[in-house]
Amino acid sequence: MSHTLVLLRHGESEWNAKNLFTGWVDVALTEKGQREAVRGGELMRDAGVLPDVVHTSLQRRAINTACLALDAADRHWIPVHRSWRLNERHYGALQGKDKKQTLEEFGEEQFMLWRRSFDTPPPPLDDDAEFSQAHDVRYAGLGDELPRTECLKDVIARFLPYWESSVVPDLREGKVVLVAAHGNSLRALVKHLDGISDDDIAGLNIPTGMPLVYRLDDDLRPTVPGGEYLDPEAAAAAAAAVASQGR
């Protein structure tokens, strides 16, 4: 039996458009991002990939992308589960900073270490800083688990328990599962699914609003490594654009 998992990064957000590090800051989709989400849903509908259940983060860009895409696919009625464990990587003190200015100030090596290294988090964000989530009511129950910064390794550590406890059981029941999340939380999942090394994951970028379909075997390993984008050409161009952000 094969299991179907669809990964969908949110459409372009206001801070994607402004080229700002975003992380846990809860920014909205742009109009272009809304259109990307609808197009993602149309691609799923046209390919006959129809989710039975959706898992999203607690951030509106992923929540609203899922709503728009599912509405376009006529699957707006399916059950939804949300967890902070699917949130974007917390970007620490970089949240709200301009990517180009950060690159110019700190140089290529440090910029890429913070953006794409496996285990080097940016400096932590003060609880009283403008873009902190320390006093955000939606995270009030997290206690010591509330991050002040994260690297990809940290994202994997907080994402995998949710994957095992909540997503895997849906897949095992034969449901088509949509995970509507973020660039770096989806990179964490793809690393896990495809067994990508700590070094090689630096080169993987996930485009906004492009459904990525994985067919998984009984051991939940991809039958096609890397999965398949429903619009591969557009996805490749958009992933290259993500890779070159800040330049």
Ligand SMILES: O=C(O)[C@@H](CO)OP(=O)(O)O
């Ligand atoms: O700013 C962010 O939160 C992420 C995703 O938009 O950016 P990056 O691709 O640089 O990790």
